Amino acid sequence: MVGVIDLSDVRAAESRIDGFIRHTPVFDPGPVSSTPAGRVWFKLEQLQHSGSFKARGAFNRIRAACESSDPAVEAGVVAASGGNAGLAVAYAAAAHDLRAQVFVPETAPPVKVKKLRELGAEVRQVGTKYADAYQAAMxxxxxxxxxxxxxxxxPEICAGQGTLGLELLGQTAGEVDTVLxxxxxxxxxxGVAAAVEGRARVVGVEPSSAPTLNAALSxxxxxxxxxxxxxxxxxxxSKLGEIAYAVAARAGVGSVLVEDAAIVEARRLLWHRYRLVVEHGPATALAALTSGAYRPAEGERVVVVLSGANTDPSDLT
Known part of the structure; x- marks a missing residue:
């Protein structure tokens, strides 16, 4: 049974990775849609090391293993990833002088594969889906x-990601109602739901063509x-994690689906209005607001997490 995390795990991760990750800013963009939200912030996590939030979890996992003298680290670090998790693991491994081997699908974006190699990782491209890369990695x-x-x-990965939640609570003086x-x-x-449980609600936003959370809750x-x-x-x-489902069920995480057209439009809006470059993934969170799929209550204070920027920006012009 996979261990379920809570606030104590996130606080331990915060202490463990302090000094290894960036404290990324929050940004008040002003009104972003016709919704009646009292205030909206963007959490600019695309500025994190390796270009996404995943550096937090990778550092927590690797540092926890090093602290416990886990003999596995002597053989290096292995990850399976569509790109961002691999980049984070490669970056964290290099910071600890460890060999990293990353398995990615053949469909992984070339920009991410190139960056993996630049970080010193050995890259193996296997199959067309994450599941294929995962099997080869195992x-x-x-x-x-x-x-x-x-x-x-x-657990260490999720708890590390949750440090983002603690960070944004501090940056907003805890005046957050909802995290998208x-x-x-x-x-x-x-991780974020465990970090803000009892203080703010988390709403997971997904493309209608990739509804892992929505399907799991149903x-x-x-x-x-x-x-x-x-x-x-x-x-x-293709499947929500066991830890994620357990925390979502415990913390009452909400679920919203958005269409691809809304995601594309939200990503373009971020570039044209704010000069922020993100992947389609994090643009999905903003699309919940701009498309009206999520309508805040009057006065509701909302944080939109922009979680990664490992993308080819050539289609934004």
Whole structure:
């Protein structure tokens, strides 16, 4: 049974990775839609090391293993990823002088594969889906005994991602009612929901073509879904993580679906209005507001997490 995290795990992660991650800013963009929200902030996590929030979890996983003298680290670190988790693991491994091997689908964006290699990781492209890369990575772990860093379903990974939630509470003086964030496998959602539980509500936003959280909440547990659409490179998990489901059910996480057209438009809005470059994945969170899929109550204070920027910006002009 996968361990379920709570606030104490997130606080431990915050202490463990202090000095290794960036404290990314929050930004008041002014009105972003016709919704009656009392205030909206953007959490600019695309400025994080390696270009996404996933550096938080990767550092927590690797540092926890090093602190406990886990012999697996001597064989290096292995990850399976559509791109961002691999980039984070490669960055954190390099910071600890550890070898990193990252398995990605053949469909991974070239910009992410290039960056992986620039960070010194050995890249293996396997199959067309995350599940194919994951299976190959697990075989490598069995053969070598290396430390495996899951993209979203390990306690240390989820707790590390949750440090974003503690950070934004501090930056907004705790005056947050709702956090909107994109969900793929659910590691960020699980961590942030554990961090802000009892203080703010988390709403997971997904493309209608990749509804892992929505399907899990409807079914009473994680189930396989078909994944496609413009955000599949960063929200490409076909099943919500066990930790994510447990935290979502405990904390009352909400679920909203948006269409690809709304995601594309939200991403373009971020560039044209604010000069912020993000992937389609994090633009999904903003699309909940701009499309009206999520309508805040009058006066509701909302944080939109912009979680990654490992993208080709050539289609934004």
């Amino acid at each position: 075989e490598r772990v069995r053969d070598t005994g290396a430390l495996f860093c899951h993209a979203y379903d390990q 964030l994109a969900v793929g496998g659910g590691g960020l959602m699980a 079914a009473g547990g994680p189930v396989d879904v078909e994944v496609s659409g413009v955000a599949a490179d960063s929200l490409g998990a």
